[in-house]
Amino acid sequence: MKELVFVTHNKGKAKSAExxxxxxxxxxxxxxxDEPRSEDLKEIATAKVKQAYSLVKKPCIALDTGFFIDALNxxxxxxxxxxxxxxxxxxxxxxxxxxxNRDCRFEEVLxxxxxxxxxxxxxxxxxxxxxxxxxxxxxxxxSDLWYVxxxxxxxxxxxxxxxxxxxxxxxxxxxxxxxxxxxxxFEGTEEI
Numbered sequence: 335m336k337e338l339v340f341v342t343h344n345k346g347k348a349k350s351a352e353x354x355x356x357x358x359x360x361x362x363x364x365x366x367x368d369e370p371r372s373e374d375l376k377e378i379a380t381a382k383v384k385q386a387y388s389l390v391k392k393p394c395i396a397l398d399t400g401f402f403i404d405a406l407n408x409x410x411x412x413x414x415x416x417x418x419x420x421x422x423x424x425x426x427x428x429x430x431x432x433x434x435n436r437d438c439r440f441e442e443v444l445x446x447x448x449x450x451x452x453x454x455x456x457x458x459x460x461x462x463x464x465x466x467x468x469x470x471x472x473x474x475x476x477s478d479l480w481y482v483x484x485x486x487x488x489x490x491x492x493x494x495x496x497x498x499x500x501x502x503x504x505x506x507x508x509x510x511x512x513x514x515x516x517x518x519x520f521e522g523t524e525e526i
Contacts, residue, residue: 335359338520339394341367341386346476347397354517363390373412375400375443376454383445383452393449397512399442401479403463405433414477423467423478436462438483444512446520455519457512460486469493485509 336358340351343366352360367382375398382396400412406429410417417426430436442457467481468491480492486507492500504511 336520336523337361337392339363339386339390339392341365341382341389341394341396343367344476346472346474349474350476351395351513354513355520357521363394365389367396369398375412375441376445378412379443379445379454380452383447387447387449391449393446395444395446395516397442397444399440399476401477401483402439402441403430404437405430405435414479418478423482426463427466427482430463430465438463440479440483442512444516446516453519455512455516457510457515459509459511460507461488462486464491469495 338360341363348362367385369378370381378398386394386396401414402408440459444455446453462484464482469481485503
């Protein structure tokens with residue numbers, strides 16, 4: 335049976351990943367990986383997966399996600415944690431006051447490393463910023479941005495949506511999930 339380790343400290347990311355890996359031995363390793371200061375998601379994912387492999391010595395994945403707000407010239411970009419720790423959701427909403435263009439998106443890069451080769455898988459989730467914090471805390475939440483991110487074609491934030499609604503969203507909002515794309519590729523590869 336194939337084996338894969340997801341090294342992450344983000345419990346929401348780990349919970350999301352579990353649903354995609356049914357036919358393999360999938361484990362998570364709870365560790366907060368170092369992130370280089372960079373605006374390049376691929377560079378960050380590369381550094382994280384190399385560090386992850388040095389810890390577990392098995393085929394593993396690392397995932398990095400950025401959040402881009404068009405009206406703020408892309409801010410906070412790859413510096414999501416910094417933005418949330420400093421100005422928080424309320425600060426982001428304050429920056430968005432009186433902004434007509436509320437378009438934003440999550441972008442993600444998943445890096446897979448088997449000790450020899452790194453492969454990359456990409457995701458993109460378009461949407462818009464809500465006018466206020468809306469929704470409930472959920473165990474699969476990746477970030478507090480779930481309270482203000484409304485997927486394209488929806489009037490609810492991710493934090494307001496139940497699992498069925500989030501699955502429906504994935505089918506109609508133009509999203510591509512790096513975890514899903516990777517899982518389909520990985521399950522189709524030969525035994526490692």
